[in-house]
Every structure is written in structure tokens, then in C-alpha cells.
Amino acid sequence: QIETRNSVLQKSALESVTLEGLSRKKKKLKDKDGTLAENGTIRFLSQALLASTALPSGTASDTHIQEYYAAIENNVVDYLLLYFSSRQNTDGSFGSEHTFENTAYIIFALSGMNETNNEQYQKAVEYIKTGSPSTIREKALKVRILAGLGLAYQSLLDNIKSTQNEDGGFGLYENYESDVETTLEVMLAEEASDQLMSTEFTSMLFYLLTNIG
Numbered sequence: 001q002i003e004t005r006n007s008v009l010q011k012s013a014l015e016s017v018t019l020e021g022l023s024r025k026k027k028k029l030k031d032k033d034g035t036l037a038e039n040g041t042i043r044f045l046s047q048a049l050l051a052s053t054a055l056p057s058g059t060a061s062d063t064h065i066q067e068y069y070a071a072i073e074n075n076v077v078d079y080l081l082l083y084f085s086s087r088q089n090t091d092g093s094f095g096s097e098h099t100f101e102n103t104a105y106i107i108f109a110l111s112g113m114n115e116t117n118n119e120q121y122q123k124a125v126e127y128i129k130t131g132s133p134s135t136i137r138e139k140a141l142k143v144r145i146l147a148g149l150g151l152a153y154q155s156l157l158d159n160i161k162s163t164q165n166e167d168g169g170f171g172l173y174e175n176y177e178s179d180v181e182t183t184l185e186v187m188l189a190e191e192a193s194d195q196l197m198s199t200e201f202t203s204m205l206f207y208l209l210t211n212i213g
Contacts, residue, residue, distance in 0.1 A: 042087065042095050042102045045080055046109040065110065065120045084109075085120060092123030093131075100134075103127055104141035111148070125149070135172050136163055137182045140189040147192040157193055160186055161200050168203030169211070180211055 061067050065088075066081035073079050084094065084106055093099035094106050103124050110121050125145070133139045139160050146153035164170055169178025170186045187204050195201065 042084070043105050045083065046102075046105040061118065063119045065115060065118055081115065088120050088124070092120075092125075092127035094124065100128070100131060100138045101141060104138075104145060107145060135182075136160055136170050136174070137172060137185045140182070140185040143189040144192040147189075153193060157189060157195075160189065164200055164203065168205075168207035170204075178207060178211075180208065183207055 065085040066072075066078055068082060069078075072082060087094050089095075089099065093103045095102040107121070107124050107128065110116055110124075115121065128142055128145050129149070129151070131142070133142050139156055143153045143157050143160065146156070160170070163174040165178045167178050169180075169183040171177050171179060172182050183204055187201065187208070190198060190201050190204075
């Protein structure tokens with residue numbers, strides 16, 4: 001079964017725009033009690049799942065990302081998938097806040113594992129495709145997904161590029177101070193769109209080199 005799953009892993013349309021193989025600076029968001037906020041939890045777990053070398057047991061259904069079964073907590077991958085499955089909203093998004101980012105990260109994780117043949121995944125993709133991102137970071141995530149699906153993204157990418165700051169970085173919103181996380185997401189969007197040698201990319205790289213300590 002493991003051999004079979006590995007042989008079809010590359011068939012996911014969005015696998016090529018996941019974070020596998022990239023080293024990123026992660027920031028854990030905490031709530032007032034010092035525990036991980038839901039947005040931080042979903043994002044952290046989705047990236048941990050994608051980085052895992054373990055494989056799910058194959059107990060998903062056509063409807064859900066993961067079905068419950070007795071002692072599922074003994075299989076960490078299935079248990080994480082069950083957690084994601086229980087956090088989806090009726091519109092296809094995930095979580096109670098920062099839903100656009102949460103949904104994109106879960107899509108990347110599921111795509112990287114080829115866990116895409118279920119209604120929850122399709123609803124999540126549709127939410128991103130039809131949704132209106134509000135932040136530069138969200139727009140960059142949408143570009144990656146549209147590029148992975150072979151859909152039009154250039155106008156959205158051009159809109160992102162128009163907000164680049166003089167220091168080469170990007171802020172969460174236009175005219176906001178540049179931050180590393182948003183700039184990294186824009187860089188990944190350019191990578192997904194095969195525009196790595198653009199002037200904007202060179203400026204972004206310089207910003208990141210001088211701001212990641």
C-alpha cells in the first residue's frame with residue numbers, strides 16, 4: 001500500500017506549489033494564556049503534516065478528509081487529518097479566524113500527501129478559488145493555488161507586485177511596513193508562477209537576506 005501511495009503522489013495538481021523542501025522561518029502565534037491560538041495551531045500542524053515522512057492509513061472517504069476509527073489517536077497522521085476534518089466550516093474554509101490562510105495551508109498539506117479525493121478538499125479549493133483575499137499574504141497564497149491548478153493568476157500577481165515597498169519587501173497590506181513572512185509568501189507566489197528572475201524577486205531576495213537573522 002505504501003508503494004502504491006508513493007507512486008501516485010505527484011498526481012495532485014497542487015503538490016508542486018506546497019512548501020516541501022523549503023526551509024522557512026515560522027512564527028507561533030499565542031493567545032493570552034500562552035497556548036497556541038487556533039490559527040497558529042492549524043498552520044503549524046499542516047506544515048508538520050506535510051514535512052512528515054509517515055503516510056496515512058488510507059481510511060479517508062469520498063466525503064471527509066479522514067474518518068474516525070477506534071484508536072485513531074495511535075496514528076499521528078490520521079489523527080491530524082481528523083483534526084483538520086473537524087475544523088472545516090460550511091463555506092469550505094478552516095478555523096474561526098484567519099480562515100483564508102488556514103485553508104491555503106491545509107490545501108498545501110493535503111496536496112503534498114495526495115489526500116485530495118474527497119469533498120472537503122474540493123470545498124476548500126473552491127473557497128480559495130472564489131474567495132476575495134484581503135491581505136497581500138492571502139493574495140500570494142491564492143496565486144500559488146491558481147498557478148498550481150493552471151488557472152489565470154497574472155492580474156492578481158501584478159496587483160501584488162504593485163505594492164512592493166522601496167526596501168524590496170512586502171507588508172501585510174499596501175503601504176504597510178515590510179515583514180519577512182509576507183515577503184516570503186510573495187516570493188513563493190513568484191516561484192509558482194515561474195517568475196523568479198524578475199526585478200521584484202531580486203529586490204525581495206535582498207530584503208530577506210538583510211532581515212532574516
